[in-house]
Amino acid sequence: MTPQAVVFDIGNVLIEWQPERFYDSVIGPDRRRAMFDAVDLHGMNDRVDSGENFRDTIYATAEEYADWRDEIRLWHDRWIEMAAPVIDHSLRLMKALQARGVPVFSLTNFGIQSYDHAATHYPFLREFDRDFISGHLGMIKPAPSIYKAVEQGSGLPPEALLFTDDRADNIAAAAARGWQTHHFTGPQGWADRLVHAGLLSREEAA
The missing domain is CATH 3.40.50.1000 (HAD superfamily/HAD-like)
Incomplete structure (x- = not known):
């Protein structure tokens, strides 16, 4: 019909929607791969997509991973650059x-x-x-x-x-x-x- x-x-x-491309441009492919291996960033994003607070969820995840704290926060702070x-x-x-x-x-x-x-x-x-x-x-x-x-x-x-x-x-x-x-x-x-x-x-x- x-x-x-x-x-x-x-x-x-x-x-x-290319978060990996964004992070490659900011921290380089090697560090990006290491971060994505260490942190389930897409799982974090699924929680946001399910209705959890955008900033709170990302910032809380950042606090759990001290080695990647500043980089994880970029998922919120520079998010629009990933969605472009x-x-x-x-x-x-x-x-x-x-x-x-x-x-x-x-x-x-x-x-x-x-x-x-x-x-x-x-x-x-x-x-x-x-x-x-x-x-x-x-x-x-x-x-x-x-x-x-x-x-x-x-x-x-x-x-x-x-x-x-x-x-x-x-x-x-x-x-x-x-x-x-x-x-x-x-x-x-x-x-x-x-x-x-x-x-x-x-x-x-x-």
Whole structure:
């Protein structure tokens, strides 16, 4: 069926999210690898995405690892540099869908305070027709419950939703519920999928 709404992940779909790249540029690849081996920074970030306080969680983790205290704090203090730049073609696709009258939702693993911070830099984060943000929901992808929350919140059946995400596990969880899906590996492939679905013309998807 033709999708009735399109659901965007944000990190690495609309905005690049590359903490390792950021730390490589600040402390060098060798020290970055040593830090990521010593500290579960992505696990720390999952806690933020689940609704824990952005600053408090990161600063508390920093105090647990004295050797990396200053570096860990950068995850909060210079966070916006990790979440950059915007993927311009993806943003054009979002706006083109909305210009066509297609509802566009977000479904993102994102903290409460970090999302508010990001939205001050990226105003389009306030322009979705519906937001499904993990920090507010208290659950993160790929938990089946977060996809159920989108279905219930939107009032749409699974097969009416077309979802893109850069992580295969998140896509698989959505597909298991009957969603239409696209594994995002770049904006051109996503553009082609939207054209194939009949939601955009080639010109609109350019």
